[in-house]
Amino acid sequence: MNKFDCSTSTATLETAGIGETLAVLKVHAPVAAPEWARWLEEIGFIAGEQVSLMARAIPGGDPLVVRVGQSTFALRRAEAACVSVVPVEAFASSSSLERLALGGAQA
Amino acid sequence: MKQAVIHVHPAGLLMALVGNPNCGKTALFNLLTGSRQKVANYAGVTVERKEGRFTTPAGKTVRVLDLPGAYSLYPRSPDERVTCDVLYGRATGEKRPDLVVCVVDATNLRRNLRLALAVKRLGLPCLVALNMTDIAEKRGIKVVPETLAAELGMPVVSTVAVKNNGVESLLKLIDEQATWRTLPPVAANVEATEHGDHIAVRHILQKLGLDEIVPHTTSDRIDRFVLNPVLGPLLLTAVLFMVFQAVFSWAEAPMGWIEDATTTVGELAGAYLADGWLKSLIVDGVIAGAGGVLVFLPQILILFFFILVLEESGYLPRAAFLLDRFMGWVGLSGRSFIPMLSSFACAIPGIMAARTIGNPRDRLVTILIAPLMTCSARLPVYALLIGAFIPQREVGGFFELQGVVLFALYLAGIIGAMGVAWVLKQFTAAGRQVRPLMMELPSYHLPTVRNVGIGLWQRASIFIRRVGGIILVSSVLLWFLASFPAAPEDGDKSQIEYSYAGQIGKAMSVAFEPVGFNWQISVALIPAMAAREVVVSALGTVYSLSAEGEEETEQALGSLISETWSLATALSMLAWFVFAPHCLATLAAIKRETGGWRMPIITAVYLFGLAYLAAFLTYRTALWFGLG
Ligand SMILES: Nc1nc2c(ncn2[C@@H]2O[C@H](COP(=O)(O)OP(=O)(O)OP(=O)(O)O)[C@@H](O)[C@H]2O)c(=O)[nH]1
Numbered sequence: 001m002n003k004f005d006c007s008t009s010t011a012t013l014e015t016a017g018i019g020e021t022l023a024v025l026k027v028h029a030p031v032a033a034p035e036w037a038r039w040l041e042e043i044g045f046i047a048g049e050q051v052s053l054m055a056r057a058i059p060g061g062d063p064l065v066v067r068v069g070q071s072t073f074a075l076r077r078a079e080a081a082c083v084s085v086v087p088v089e090a091f092a093s094s095s096s097l098e099r100l101a102l103g104g105a106q107a
Numbered sequence: 108m109k110q111a112v113i114h115v116h117p118a119g120l121l122m123a124l125v126g127n128p129n130c131g132k133t134a135l136f137n138l139l140t141g142s143r144q145k146v147a148n149y150a151g152v153t154v155e156r157k158e159g160r161f162t163t164p165a166g167k168t169v170r171v172l173d174l175p176g177a178y179s180l181y182p183r184s185p186d187e188r189v190t191c192d193v194l195y196g197r198a199t200g201e202k203r204p205d206l207v208v209c210v211v212d213a214t215n216l217r218r219n220l221r222l223a224l225a226v227k228r229l230g231l232p233c234l235v236a237l238n239m240t241d242i243a244e245k246r247g248i249k250v251v252p253e254t255l256a257a258e259l260g261m262p263v264v265s266t267v268a269v270k271n272n273g274v275e276s277l278l279k280l281i282d283e284q285a286t287w288r289t290l291p292p293v294a295a296n297v298e299a300t301e302h303g304d305h306i307a308v309r310h311i312l313q314k315l316g317l318d319e320i321v322p323h324t325t326s327d328r329i330d331r332f333v334l335n336p337v338l339g340p341l342l343l344t345a346v347l348f349m350v351f352q353a354v355f356s357w358a359e360a361p362m363g364w365i366e367d368a369t370t371t372v373g374e375l376a377g378a379y380l381a382d383g384w385l386k387s388l389i390v391d392g393v394i395a396g397a398g399g400v401l402v403f404l405p406q407i408l409i410l411f412f413f414i415l416v417l418e419e420s421g422y423l424p425r426a427a428f429l430l431d432r433f434m435g436w437v438g439l440s441g442r443s444f445i446p447m448l449s450s451f452a453c454a455i456p457g458i459m460a461a462r463t464i465g466n467p468r469d470r471l472v473t474i475l476i477a478p479l480m481t482c483s484a485r486l487p488v489y490a491l492l493i494g495a496f497i498p499q500r501e502v503g504g505f506f507e508l509q510g511v512v513l514f515a516l517y518l519a520g521i522i523g524a525m526g527v528a529w530v531l532k533q534f535t536a537a538g539r540q541v542r543p544l545m546m547e548l549p550s551y552h553l554p555t556v557r558n559v560g561i562g563l564w565q566r567a568s569i570f571i572r573r574v575g576g577i578i579l580v581s582s583v584l585l586w587f588l589a590s591f592p593a594a595p596e597d598g599d600k601s602q603i604e605y606s607y608a609g610q611i612g613k614a615m616s617v618a619f620e621p622v623g624f625n626w627q628i629s630v631a632l633i634p635a636m637a638a639r640e641v642v643v644s645a646l647g648t649v650y651s652l653s654a655e656g657e658e659e660t661e662q663a664l665g666s667l668i669s670e671t672w673s674l675a676t677a678l679s680m681l682a683w684f685v686f687a688p689h690c691l692a693t694l695a696a697i698k699r700e701t702g703g704w705r706m707p708i709i710t711a712v713y714l715f716g717l718a719y720l721a722a723f724l725t726y727r728t729a730l731w732f733g734l735g
């Protein structure tokens with residue numbers, strides 16, 4: 001297994017279908033590049049933000065075009081794999097999920 | 108030993124422009140100060156601190172700093188560090204700003220406001236310039252500055268930096284020091300408040316009724332075509348190909364006019380000046396030398412017309428996206444693309460732009476290969492040789508052969524650069540890592556005639572200043588070396604062969620004989636270290652001085668060399684100029700950016716080595732094909 005691999009059991013942006021409207025659940029960085037989590041958050045991947053996969057350079061390949069909030073970014077697959085996502089409706093309806101994702105932020 | 112430096116800062120207000128990349132800081136800076144710093148539609152245009160000044164309506168002189176864009180106050184690359192250093196008061200030779208103008212892109216408040224809040228938390232007096240309100244309005248995003256100001260606790264002015272809107276209100280606000288002098292409260296725990304910023308921004312957006320995500324329909328529709336896995340690369344190739352075709356076919360007429368004009372001036376000077384050293388200096392040194400370079404102005408302007416349009420449209424980061432995979436093979440990422448593309452104008456801004464690359468290894472490799480990109484100073488050399496040796500005819504019924512050859516030369520530079528990167532990848536472990544991309548794709552803008560016009564005007568004046576400066580000076584110097592000492596009375600060869608330049612050339616041509624360069628070329632290569640175009644002016648001077656009769660002096664350099672050089676020599680010289688680092692300014696820039704002599708020396712050695720090898724192989728192959 002690749003040390004840049006940070007895929008979890010939940011769905012990530014990497015495996016999302018093109019055009020699906022999703023919400024960020026959480027960002028987790030791979031062991032080899034812990035700084036990615038902060039960087040991704042800085043460009044807008046924050047729990048609750050609306051994201052979607054817009055395009056792939058090659059079907060199934062690297063890199064990806066991703067919409068996050070109002071911005072568009074080119075991301076590598078390994079980067080997109082750090083972003084776990086849920087369908088927006090699931091995020092909005094589940095207040096427990098929201099609390100989990102924003103945990104402690106209100107403090 | 109380190110010396111203690113005492114910095115004396117000019118008195119008066121110091122203002123800094125801070126914001127996310129590509130939100131219009133430099134456009135606003137230019138508007139405020141009347142300067143012409145580079146503005147383009149991609150993240151990472153400004154990579155260093157730029158200073159300007161302006162006077163407010165109340166008569167105060169304000170110094171203003173334009174800073175590189177940043178996503179946060181935690182720098183991830185050398186350019187973002189410049190911004191953070193200024194904000195924390197750590198920048199060398201500069202005090203901490205008295206006022207920060209947070210430039211905010213109104214079409215993307217969600218991300219832009221977070222940085223504004225973070226800057227506010229630093230405890231610096233802040234204003235917000237709500238920029239790009241024209242685009243926001245078109246997309247149906249209505250932001251009321253007063254409401255936003257109330258929510259943020261900072262004064263807000265709405266601006267359109269490309270249309271001169273809102274500057275008066277901004278200037279007025281800068282004069283009202285009482286409104287922004289009051290320091291905002293500084294939060295104690297930075298970690299906790301960062302999440303707090305995010306929640307605050309959401310809150311503000313909800314209050315303003317802007318929490319709906321507005322889709323960018325036009326840009327998305329264009330991207331469906333531009334980023335398509337099949338059509339995208341085809342479009343990119345077509346665009347690049349068209350540029351090189353245009354450089355030759357559109358330039359023909361205006362080049363003819365300039366050529367005629369310089370010939371006329373040369374004839375006039377020849378007719379009215381008395382024979383002697385002054386006439387020779389003007390005719391052989393200035394007109395045949397520097398004048399011969401001026402002819403290439405149209406081609407340079409055509410090239411820059413395309414570069415400017417592409418930069419302003421927002422296509423460049425898309426091209427980087429399309430080429431990311433390709434760059435991955437050689438151990439680089441799409442992030443290196445824009446620095447490399449900037450090097451098509453000139454390697455120096457390209458080397459500077461490498462600051463936007465966070466990964467130190469990638470940054471260094473990009474700096475090392477930037478001089479291989481075909482800069483606009485090579486264009487006169489290529490154009491001279493192509494014009495003289497490549498016949499003007501169509502190939503495949505559609506393409507112009509000269510344009511095809513030029514395209515091939517650009518391609519040779521790119522392939523050379525990729526080859527070097529690939530070799531470096533084999534030797535450095537870091538070359539095999541997954542490297543971050545995270546590159547913003549801005550929305551498309553239609554380039555305005557005014558911006559492109561200003562850009563072209565700037566380019567024309569830079570080029571003319573180069574011709575009148577470094578090129579003229581080296582032409583005159585070479586003329587001197589090539590005119591003295593005078594030939595002996597009984598000399599049977601042309602005068603130049605007895606001169607210093609002639610002797611140096613003869614000595615050097617021993618080394619260059621294997622690649623097919625005659626002594627005239629060998630001489631011209633020396634002053635060309637100052638700048639590549641100088642080789643054209645130097646050849647002009649050398650041939651003008653060695654001319655036997657009047658009519659030969661007046662002959663254009665192109666037709667002259669096409670009669671005296673073999674095709675093999677011309678091709679060999681083209682190959683030499685693809686690689687050779689004939690530009691001291693580039694080497695100096697590498698020294699500045701890498702902080703030592705090591706890298707510029709390595710660059711010079713490896714590039715001269717490659718140049719010699721390429722010229723040798725080209726020459727021998729051409730001879731083998733019977734083109735001697
Ligand atoms: N329509 C419109 N375009 C703008 C406005 N301000 C800037 N632009 C355009 O936005 C792009 C970015 O402008 P810059 O001034 O280079 O942005 P910057 O913030 O200096 O960017 P970096 O130096 O990369 O951080 C350019 O294409 C400008 O022409 C505006 O108010 N309205």
Ligand SMILES: [Mg+2]
Pocket residue numbers: 132133134145152153174175176
């Ligand atoms: Mg800028």
